[in-house]
Amino acid sequence: MDKEIHIRNLVYKYISNQCNGHEQDELLRHLQTPAGKWVFDEVMTSEAGKIFTNKEEIEPAVSNRLLGRLHKSMLPEDDTLQQPVPFYRNRNFILGAAGVVVLLIAFLLYRFLA
Incomplete structure (x- = not known):
């Protein structure tokens, strides 16, 4: 009390x-x-x-x-300040890199199997 x-x-x-x-x-x-x-x-x-x-x-x-x-x-205390996401962790960059890898694998398979 x-x-x-x-x-x-x-x-x-x-x-x-x-x-x-x-x-x-x-x-x-x-x-x-x-x-x-x-x-x-x-x-x-x-x-x-x-x-x-x-x-x-x-x-x-x-x-x-x-x-x-x-x-x-x-406000809730947030010890970590909002940092900008590095470009390599950006969703669009990851999807683009994955697309490039898929195209490269497809090209290599086409060249070696044809």
């Missing part, structure tokens, strides 16, 4: 732009766990009315930062 309260406090601090870098990183680590996602969902559900009925507008920089970090935290 203490962990839930701690995550809840981090979410509130993050929303109010009072988190330091260490706390932000800790919150983002928690958001990658089922318990952290559940607490975040609970906080956002309970606070949605207050956030959206608040007459004071959120600064665009803060809003963009919040949305960007939250979106990034929800």
Whole structure:
């Protein structure tokens, strides 16, 4: 239960732009766990009315930062970046090479058997 309260406090601090870098990183680590996602969902559900009925507008920089970090935290981590496929592993190249080999074998068979 203490962990839930701690995550809840981090979410509130993050929303109010009072988190330091260490706390932000800790919150983002928690958001990658089922318990952290559940607490975040609970906080956002309970606070949605207050956030959206608040007459004071959120600064665009803060809003963009919040949305960007939250979106990034929800994406699955992929340690391997998408690398372009080398030409020799491209499907068209493999099919073309196989076609050339078949034609070469057919030509050689024709020459030696005829």
